Amino acid sequence: MTDKSKVDQLVDWVDERTGVKALMDEALNEPIRGGARWAYVFGSALLFLFVVQVVTGIVMTLYYVPTADHAHASVAYIQKAVPGGALLRGIHHYGSSAMVILAVAHLAQTFLYGAYKQKRELVWVIGVVMLLIVLGFGFTGYLLTWDQAAYFGTKVGTSIAGEIPGVGPIQQKIMLGGTELTTVTLSRFFTAHVFLLPLLLALLAGLHVSLFRKAGPAGPYHNRDDNKVDRFYPKQVFFDSVAMLVVFVTLVYLAMKMPAELGPVADPSSDYLARPPWYFMPLFQLLKWFPGPWSIVPTVVLPGVIFGALFLLPFLDRKAERNPFKRPIASLVLLLTLAGSIGLIFLARHQDRTNPEFAEKLKKQEEEMHAFFKAPFEPQVIGATTAMVGATGAGGSGAAPAAYMEHCADCHGANGQGEADLGPPLTGMSAKPRRTAEDLFKIMEDARAYDLKKPMPASFPDISEADKKAIVEWMLKLK
Numbered sequence: 001m002t003d004k005s006k007v008d009q010l011v012d013w014v015d016e017r018t019g020v021k022a023l024m025d026e027a028l029n030e031p032i033r034g035g036a037r038w039a040y041v042f043g044s045a046l047l048f049l050f051v052v053q054v055v056t057g058i059v060m061t062l063y064y065v066p067t068a069d070h071a072h073a074s075v076a077y078i079q080k081a082v083p084g085g086a087l088l089r090g091i092h093h094y095g096s097s098a099m100v101i102l103a104v105a106h107l108a109q110t111f112l113y114g115a116y117k118q119k120r121e122l123v124w125v126i127g128v129v130m131l132l133i134v135l136g137f138g139f140t141g142y143l144l145t146w147d148q149a150a151y152f153g154t155k156v157g158t159s160i161a162g163e164i165p166g167v168g169p170i171q172q173k174i175m176l177g178g179t180e181l182t183t184v185t186l187s188r189f190f191t192a193h194v195f196l197l198p199l200l201l202a203l204l205a206g207l208h209v210s211l212f213r214k215a216g217p218a219g220p221y222h223n224r225d226d227n228k229v230d231r232f233y234p235k236q237v238f239f240d241s242v243a244m245l246v247v248f249v250t251l252v253y254l255a256m257k258m259p260a261e262l263g264p265v266a267d268p269s270s271d272y273l274a275r276p277p278w279y280f281m282p283l284f285q286l287l288k289w290f291p292g293p294w295s296i297v298p299t300v301v302l303p304g305v306i307f308g309a310l311f312l313l314p315f316l317d318r319k320a321e322r323n324p325f326k327r328p329i330a331s332l333v334l335l336l337t338l339a340g341s342i343g344l345i346f347l348a349r350h351q352d353r354t355n356p357e358f359a360e361k362l363k364k365q366e367e368e369m370h371a372f373f374k375a376p377f378e379p380q381v382i383g384a385t386t387a388m389v390g391a392t393g394a395g396g397s398g399a400a401p402a403a404y405m406e407h408c409a410d411c412h413g414a415n416g417q418g419e420a421d422l423g424p425p426l427t428g429m430s431a432k433p434r435r436t437a438e439d440l441f442k443i444m445e446d447a448r449a450y451d452l453k454k455p456m457p458a459s460f461p462d463i464s465e466a467d468k469k470a471i472v473e474w475m476l477k478l479k
C-alpha cells in the first residue's frame with residue numbers, strides 16, 4: 001500500500017466508491033471484430049459534434065434573447081460585438097450542417113455494411129429517429145436569428161407542414177402557437193431547439209450507444225478476418241480522435257473564412273423570396289414539380305416512403321448477407337437516393353441563378369444581407385432600459401447614450417420623441433433660440449435659468465461632464 005503514489009491512492013479511493021475502473025475498462029476494451037477501421041469513425045464524430053453544438057449553443061444562450069423584439073439584435077451582438085462571438089456562431093452554424101452530413105454518412109455506412117442486421121434492429125431504428133431530430137434542430141435553429149431569411153424560410157416551412165392532409169393544420173398551429181409567425185413561435189422554436197430536442201437526442205444517443213455496445217460491432221461485411229479482433233483502445237480511439245480533430249478544424253476554418261451570415265431584421269410586411277437551408281432543398285425543388293394538390297407527393301408520400309422504408313428496413317431485410325455487392329438493389333437504391341438529393345440541391349441552385357424572375361431579387365437580397373452584415377453593431381434601445389449590453393458603444397448611432405437612458409428617458413422617452421409623455425419631445429433643438437449645444441449643456445446644470453419648469457429637474461449633479469456632452473450631441477441629432 002505504502003509504495004503507491006498519492007494519485008494512485010486517490011484513483012483507488014474514487015474507484016472503491018464508483019467502480020470507475022471497471023467502467024473505463026469496459027469502455028476501452030470493447031472488442032472490435034475484424035479490427036479497427038476508418039469506416040467506423042462517423043458515430044464518434046457525430047457524438048463529438050453534438051457536444052460541440054451543445055457547448056457553443058450554451059455560450060450563445062448567455063446572450064441570446066428569444067423574443068421577436070430582441071432576437072435579431074442579440075444575434076447581431078453575438079456576431080459583431082462579443083469577442084469570439086463570430087467564431088462561436090460560425091462553428092455552431094457549420095456544425096449543424098456537419099451533423100446532417102455525418103448523420104447521413106453514418107447511416108449510409110451502416111446501410112452498406114449491413115450493420116443493421118443480426119439483433120441490431122433497435123440500434124438502427126433509434127438512429128433513424130436521431131436523424132429526424134437532427135433535421136428538427138436545423139428547422140428550429142434556422143428561425144432563431146430572426147432575420148429576413150429566417151423569418152420567411154420558416155414561414156414557408158411551417159405552411160408546408162400545414163398543408164399535410166389531416167394533421168397538417170393542427171401541427172402548424174402547434175408550431176406557430178397561433179395562426180401567424182410571431183414571438184410565440186420564436187419562443188416555441190427556441191424551447192424545442194435548446195431544451196426538448198437536445199434532451200431527446202441525449203437520451204436516444206445514450207440508448208443507441210448502449211444497445212450498440214450490447215450487440216457489439218458488426219465487423220466487416222465479408223466476415224473474412226472475423227478472428228482478427230482489436231480493442232477499442234488504442235487503435236479505434238486514435239482513428240476516432242483524428243476524425244474529431246478533422247471535424248473541429250474544418251468547422252473553425254469555415255467559421256473564420258466564411259463567417260455565418262446574418263441579414264437585416266425580419267420585416268413581415270416585405271415580399272422576401274424565401275429559400276430553405278440546403279438540406280431541405282430537395283423537398284423545395286420537388287415542390288416546384290408537384291403544384292397544388294400534388295404537393296403531398298414531396299411533402300408526405302416521398303418522405304413517408306423514405307423514412308418508412310428506413311424504419312422497417314431491419315425487419316423487412318432478414319437475410320444474413322451483408323456484402324453490399326451481393327445486395328445490389330439495396331445498394332443501388334441508397335446511392336440513387338443520395339445522388340438524387342444532391343442533384344436536386346444543385347438543380348434548385350441552378351434554377352435560382354438562371355431564372356430572370358428570381359435571380360435579380362435573390363441577388364438584391366444577398367446584397368442587402370452583406371450590407372447589414374458588414375455594418376458595425378448598432379445597439380438597440382427599447383423603453384427606459386437599454387436592451388443590449390452594448391449600449392455603451394452608442395456614440396454616433398441612432399441610439400441614446402446610457403446616461404440619457406438613465407436620467408432623461410423616463411420623461412422624454414427612449415427616442416427623445418416625448419413618447420414617455422412626462423416631457424416634451426427633444427427634437428429640432430438646434431432650430432430653437434437659446435438651444436445651442438452650449439445652452440443644452442447649461443440646461444442640465446440649471447434648467448430654471450432657461451425658464452424650464454417642473455417636473456424638469458433643475459440640475460443633474462450625478463451626470464459627468466463627458467456624459468452630458470454625449471447627451472447634447474445626441475439631442476442635436478434628433479429628428
Ligand code: HEC
Nearest residue numbers: 407408411422423424443444451452453454455456457460
Ligand atoms: C421628471 C421628468 C423629466 C426629466 C427626468 C427630464 N426632463 Fe427635461 N423636461 C421635462 C419637462 C416637463 C420639460 C418642459 C418644461 C417646461 O418647458 O416648462 C422639460 C424640458 C426639457 C428641455 C427643453 C425642451 C424645449 O422644448 O426646449 C430640455 C432640453 C430637456 N428637458 C432636457 C432634459 C435632459 C437632457 C434630461 C436628462 C439629463 C431631462 N430633460 C430630464 C421633464 C423632464
